[in-house]
Amino acid sequence: MSSSTRRAIEHVPELLGPGNRLGLAVEADNTPAVRLYESLGFERHPTIAPVDVWTWTDENGVTHEQCDPCTYWTREPLSL
Numbered sequence: 477m478s479s480s481t482r483r484a485i486e487h488v489p490e491l492l493g494p495g496n497r498l499g500l501a502v503e504a505d506n507t508p509a510v511r512l513y514e515s516l517g518f519e520r521h522p523t524i525a526p527v528d529v530w531t532w533t534d535e536n537g538v539t540h541e542q543c544d545p546c547t548y549w550t551r552e553p554l555s556l
Contacts, residue, residue, distance in 0.1 A: 501526040501546035513549050524548035 500518070502509050528544040 497550050497552050499548060499550045501528060501548055503528070503544050504547050510547070513551075516551065518549040518551045521548045521550065 498518075500513070502513060504510075526546045526548055528546050529541065530544075531539050531541050533539050
C-alpha cells in the first residue's frame with residue numbers, strides 16, 4: 477500500500493466529524509488488512525460478526541452467491 481493511501485485511511489474518521497465513528501468489516505483471514513487496521517487504531521468487536529454477501533457470474537452466465545464471514549472494527553475520531 478502506498479504511503480498516500482495509508483495517510484488517507486488514517487484521516488477518514490476525523491473527516492466524519494465529532495461524535496462519529498468509522499466502522500468496517502474485514503474478512504477474518506485477511507491478515508494484512510487486520511494488521512493495517514490495528515496499526516491505525518481500529519479495535520475489533522468480537523460480538524459483532526457481519527457477513528459480506530455478494531454475487532458473481534461465471535463464464536457460463538450462471539450467477540453465484542458468495543458469503544464471507546467477517547470481523548467488525550471501529551475507530552473513534554482523534555481529538556482535534
